[in-house]
Amino acid sequence: MPAHNVVVHIDRQERHTFPGANLGSHLASLAGLATADQLLLEVEGEIDVPIATDDVIFIRGGERFSIGPTVAGVPDNPVRRRALHFKLNDKPFEHHVDKLQHAKMTAAELKHVAGEEDVDLWADLDDVADVLVADGSRIVLQNEDKFFTVKREHDDRFYDVTVLLDGEDHATRFPVELTVQEAIKKSLAPKDRPQVTDFSMVDRNLGTAPLPMNSTLQAAGVRDGHLLSITRNNGGGGARK
Secondary structure (H helix, E strand, O other): OOOOOEEEEEOOEEEEEOOEEEEHHHHHHHHOOOOOEEEEEOOOOOOOEEEOOOOEEEEOOOOEEEEEEOOOOOOOOOEOOOOOOOEEOOEEOHHHOOOOOEOEEEHHHHHHHOOOOOEEEEEOOOOOOOEEEOOOOEEEOOOOOEEEEEEOOOOOOEEEEEEEEOOEEEEEEEEOOOEHHHHHHHHOOHHHHHHHHHEEEEEOOOOOOEOOOOOEHHHHOOOOOOEEEEEEOOOOOOOOO
């Protein structure tokens, strides 16, 4: 789980949120948006980008957002004037500028532009756990973003599950032979991984009992589509109720 919060500015007010993947709905709740208003990411020299509730943005701290009225005809995904310079597989992405005209792209669109289809897209995050980005997730792209791809397996050796940690859920793929303890460790932020035994995992589809730490996910009963909740044993942090 994120070890600390970071500060973003919303309507010139400081707000605290967790680093890494933030949904638009979470940021909207921080802003206390009125029904007729929308949240926009401020981008110097570009059209400010409206943040829809299902959009994903990778927060590092220092981002600035404004609040404005929702106006008919204003694009939800504006065209950019200049190329973005985020990285994919350690290489700058700006050579795709002819195809990268908008401020947002889904993971599937990013992979298609890069000429990679049969892969999973991960967000490479500093100081917090990397995030698997679902194909349909629309990303509000920033120059600081970094992504990498991993070949996608199509057999029964992996489970696609949702991990619920510190109140946030993330789509994750685990090998079926991975132990519960290893799955917890992979899900934690690097700072928390040495204390992996302080955490437990519950498969919400099976009940409320913690899964055996030394059992494989397959032997513990985990299957595709299950919701896995990770909490600290002493009650700290924890999953959303």
